[in-house]
Amino acid sequence: MSPTSNRIATPLLIIFGLVNLPLSMLLSPTAAMLPNFYLEYSAVTLAGLASATLVARLFDGITDPLIGLLSDRAGNRKPWMVAGALLVSASAWFLYNPAADAGLGHLLIWYLLVTLGWTLVEIPHTAMAAELSGDYHERSRIALYRQLLGFVGGILFMASPMLLIGGTTAFTPEVFRVISLFIMIALPVTVVGMCRCVPEPRRGLRTRSIRPADLWLALKNTPPLQYFLVTQILFGLATGAVMSLFVIYSSQYLGLAEKIPHIAMPMTLAMALGMPLWLQVMKRVDKHRAWAAAAVGMIATLGCVLLLTPGSGALVPMIAAMSGFGFFLGLSSIALPSLLADLVDYDIWKNGKDRAAIFFSFQALVTKLNQGVGGAIALSIPTLFGFSGKGELTSSAVLGLKTAFVGWPCLLLLPMIWLAWRYPLDRRAHGILARRLAARSAGG
Numbered sequence: 001m002s003p004t005s006n007r008i009a010t011p012l013l014i015i016f017g018l019v020n021l022p023l024s025m026l027l028s029p030t031a032a033m034l035p036n037f038y039l040e041y042s043a044v045t046l047a048g049l050a051s052a053t054l055v056a057r058l059f060d061g062i063t064d065p066l067i068g069l070l071s072d073r074a075g076n077r078k079p080w081m082v083a084g085a086l087l088v089s090a091s092a093w094f095l096y097n098p099a100a101d102a103g104l105g106h107l108l109i110w111y112l113l114v115t116l117g118w119t120l121v122e123i124p125h126t127a128m129a130a131e132l133s134g135d136y137h138e139r140s141r142i143a144l145y146r147q148l149l150g151f152v153g154g155i156l157f158m159a160s161p162m163l164l165i166g167g168t169t170a171f172t173p174e175v176f177r178v179i180s181l182f183i184m185i186a187l188p189v190t191v192v193g194m195c196r197c198v199p200e201p202r203r204g205l206r207t208r209s210i211r212p213a214d215l216w217l218a219l220k221n222t223p224p225l226q227y228f229l230v231t232q233i234l235f236g237l238a239t240g241a242v243m244s245l246f247v248i249y250s251s252q253y254l255g256l257a258e259k260i261p262h263i264a265m266p267m268t269l270a271m272a273l274g275m276p277l278w279l280q281v282m283k284r285v286d287k288h289r290a291w292a293a294a295a296v297g298m299i300a301t302l303g304c305v306l307l308l309t310p311g312s313g314a315l316v317p318m319i320a321a322m323s324g325f326g327f328f329l330g331l332s333s334i335a336l337p338s339l340l341a342d343l344v345d346y347d348i349w350k351n352g353k354d355r356a357a358i359f360f361s362f363q364a365l366v367t368k369l370n371q372g373v374g375g376a377i378a379l380s381i382p383t384l385f386g387f388s389g390k391g392e393l394t395s396s397a398v399l400g401l402k403t404a405f406v407g408w409p410c411l412l413l414l415p416m417i418w419l420a421w422r423y424p425l426d427r428r429a430h431g432i433l434a435r436r437l438a439a440r441s442a443g444g
Helices: 010-017 028-041 046-074 078-096 104-131 138-164 173-197 214-220 223-253 257-284 287-305 312-351 356-384 395-421 427-443
Strands: none
Touching: 010 138, 010 173, 028 046, 046 078, 046 104, 046 214, 046 356, 078 104, 078 173, 104 138, 104 312, 104 356, 138 173, 138 257, 138 312, 214 223, 214 312, 214 356, 223 257, 223 287, 223 312, 223 356, 223 395, 257 287, 257 312, 287 312, 287 395, 312 356, 312 427, 356 395
16 A cells, blocks of 8 residues: 555555544543542542642653654554553553552552553554555545544443443443453454554655654754644643533533533534544645634634523533534544644655654644643633632632633634644645655655
8 A cells, every 4th residue: 555545445444443443442531530430449549640640641751752753763553553452451451440449559550551552552553544645635534534433432431331231321340341341352453453454554764764862853853843733732722621621611500410421422423423524624625724714613612602501491502512612623633633644744855754653642742731731721710710619609700610611712722723724734735745755756
């Protein structure tokens, strides 16, 4: 399969993307549900959870770029993914099934091992996705299949209590036991299936020339990458704030605590179902312009939330508003990896090195930091207005919630829209770049 081929067979894209189904069940859903599970069913304290989260993010700061470097230098992607899948299979059971007396040490050891296994699969997999095709539009199609199958995994995770027990949304030890067994089996099976069926793209550059210094040089010598990451940081801080406060705003202010699943599930489905539509939009509109337009839509839907008043009557409008937000947010799931794949081509042309995994490790690290930092900032804003989460809400506390949930994200999205709209590597520029790379390859 040539990196410059225009279209990849759909069955191959499904086999390739299936890896993301069990993979997507590991970190984001786990980060949302596992803390409360450990508080309820183990000896881990709230302070211990905070410490584990901090250590995990520091660990990511080392392992993400290191695995990107090693994957680029090795010249292949598949062995790293196999190793990661095996590590997850060996660790997931212990993470999801703690004993009643399990403490911080148990959580930290197994969480870091699962995180390391996830990174060993995720970063080479996203880098390989960028290398499967050099076509501007086909990269969006590759990202679409990968992200859609990832959403299926996320939905399966969130719906697992209802599927396994029925009539409940509680993540009990029995539920986590089945989830862990599914991941332990499904991840190695999908990785091995992908390795057998999807040829690894040839990389025309010498990979041994990649050194540890490339972790810095890749950023220093690639101005469009700096531009992309700054834009992603603003976008990620905004969405991290919304996701961190969504449940609190709906429960504490709107009084919809019992209806959170009724709001969350349509929002998730809107993200997934909107992706094929966004793919068609990006055939006609440059990816970066579509990203900017989607961010405008996010601001509009967040603004609608301000019109809602507490009570049961807010449920349907809140479902509509958050589903709209999810629809616009879904574009980023396919646009961002596709845009970053184009930057890999720029790096090959400008700097003569294929550092796809390093590039995607930067994006993975920024995403994780955005979730943590964005959430922390958003959660701190209401406290400045006297919000504590206990007792009745004062008018000042309500203002704090609205500022954090709507005002702060919109403030971040405004400069992000300006940057995204002016993104330098557009369709025309990438076309010129692709032709130059093809001519260089033919001549060399």
